[in-house]
Amino acid sequence: MKHFLIPALLVCTGFFSCSKKKVEEPIDLPVINQSRISLKPMFGTENLQLDSVYTMSNGFKIEFVELKAYFSDIQSNGSVMKDAALFNFRETGNLVFQANQVVSNPSSIQFGIGVPSAINHNDPSLFPSSNPLNIASANDMHWDWNPGYIFFKVEAKVDTLVDGITNCDLNLTYHVGTDSYYTAKTISNLTWSAINSNLKEAWLKLDLKNFFENSGNTIDVKTETSTHSAQSQGALTEKARQNFAASISAL
Numbered sequence: 401m402k403h404f405l406i407p408a409l410l411v412c413t414g415f416f417s418c419s420k421k422k423v424e425e426p427i428d429l430p431v432i433n434q435s436r437i438s439l440k441p442m443f444g445t446e447n448l449q450l451d452s453v454y455t456m457s458n459g460f461k462i463e464f465v466e467l468k469a470y471f472s473d474i475q476s477n478g479s480v481m482k483d484a485a486l487f488n489f490r491e492t493g494n495l496v497f498q499a500n501q502v503v504s505n506p507s508s509i510q511f512g513i514g515v516p517s518a519i520n521h522n523d524p525s526l527f528p529s530s531n532p533l534n535i536a537s538a539n540d541m542h543w544d545w546n547p548g549y550i551f552f553k554v555e556a557k558v559d560t561l562v563d564g565i566t567n568c569d570l571n572l573t574y575h576v577g578t579d580s581y582y583t584a585k586t587i588s589n590l591t592w593s594a595i596n597s598n599l600k601e602a603w604l605k606l607d608l609k610n611f612f613e614n615s616g617n618t619i620d621v622k623t624e625t626s627t628h629s630a631q632s633q634g635a636l637t638e639k640a641r642q643n644f645a646a647s648i649s650a651l
Contacts (some may be wrong), residue, residue, distance in 0.1 A: 436498040436601040437474070437509075439487055440623040441467060442651055443610040450490055457613055459562035460621065462572075462576065465606065466555035469534070469542055469644075471496060474511040484515065486532035486541065508588040509602075513645055514551030521548055543577065550577040552644055554611065558621045573626040574640045581637060582639070583645045590650050603651035610647040617643055 439450040439466075448454070453463045467489040474482040474497070513578035514520075515533065524535035524542050535547070537544060541550045553575050557568035590602045612619045617639055627633040627640060 404645045422627075434498055434500055434599045435481060437481075437485075437496040437604065438494040438601060438605055439648075440494055441489060441497050441606045441608060444607065448608060450558070453566055454609070455569065456558075456609070456621075458642075461559040461568055462556075462568045462612075462621070463568045464554070464558050464639050466553055467608075469552035470512065470515050470541065470549060472512045472515055474509060476509045484524075484532050485538060494603075498599075500514065505575070508586060509589055509590060510586045512582055512586070513648075514582040515549040515578065516582060520579055520582075523605045525548075547575065548577055549633045550575050551581060551583075552576050554608070554640070554644070558624050558627060559594055566592070570619060570621070570625065573628070574636075576637055576644065578629050581641045583641055585645055585648060587648070587650050604648055605651040607647045607649075611640075611643045614643040614646055615616075617646075619643065 402403045428435055433510075443454040446454060448464065450464050450467065453461050454464055467487075469487045470484065471482075471487065472484045473480065474485065477559050482497045482499050487496050519533070524533060527534040529536060532538070538549065540552065542548070543550060553573070554572075558572055559568045560568045560570060561567070587604060592600045592602045595601050596618040612621065619636070619639060624636050624639070629637045
């Protein structure tokens with residue numbers, strides 16, 4: 401009987417000692433502060449959605465089908481928040497970028513609309529896959545024939561007959577690029593909101609009614625229907641460049 405009890409006690413002792421494993425303390429991971437810039441397209445006072453119809457001041461009906469833009473060298477207080485970002489309204493909604501960056505509620509940011517000449521003509525396949533300038537992300541925002549990036553793209557369809565019938569059958573295409581149309585922009589009076597303890601967000605707006613109807617620089621959608629930034633299209637390209645930049649402001 402004694403010989404039976406001794407192994408049994410040893411088994412019990414081993415069981416309880418194994419069950420008392422040391423509980424590891426959780427590892428405190430470093431806190432990563434992030435910033436996010438979002439952009440809300442609008443048509444005057446209306447929130448803009450692609451494939452929806454809006455009314456211009458002259459009564460023309462307009463439907464937007466594509467809206468993309470490159471923003472680069474995005475800075476706040478001399479600190480670079482993001483080297484490059486691609487706004488693609490149809491694919492990624494309002495997001496311009498989100499980055500690991502400490503933001504102490506700066507009231508202004510500076511950025512370029514487009515891609516600076518120093519990298520505009522680089523081979524897009526050589527950028528890292530995570531970079532928005534990589535050809536997989538750029539896709540149709542890069543010209544093979546130029547070569548270089550399209551800085552912003554506004555595509556729409558318009559009905560220029562004010563007859564109570566909506567038939568947006570006239571295509572509008574504004575593809576602005578090439579080095580001379582790169583535009584520096586400063587946005588002041590930004591408002592930052594805390595999404596959570598580690599993420600802050602600021603909103604911009606892009607007024608596409610103003611893009612066409614900017615005072616003193618109106619685009620005539622009957623005659624100024626298209627530019628791909630060719631030399632012969634310089635007047636319309638410059639008008640589109642100015643109006644696009646003037647239509648971006650703090651929300």
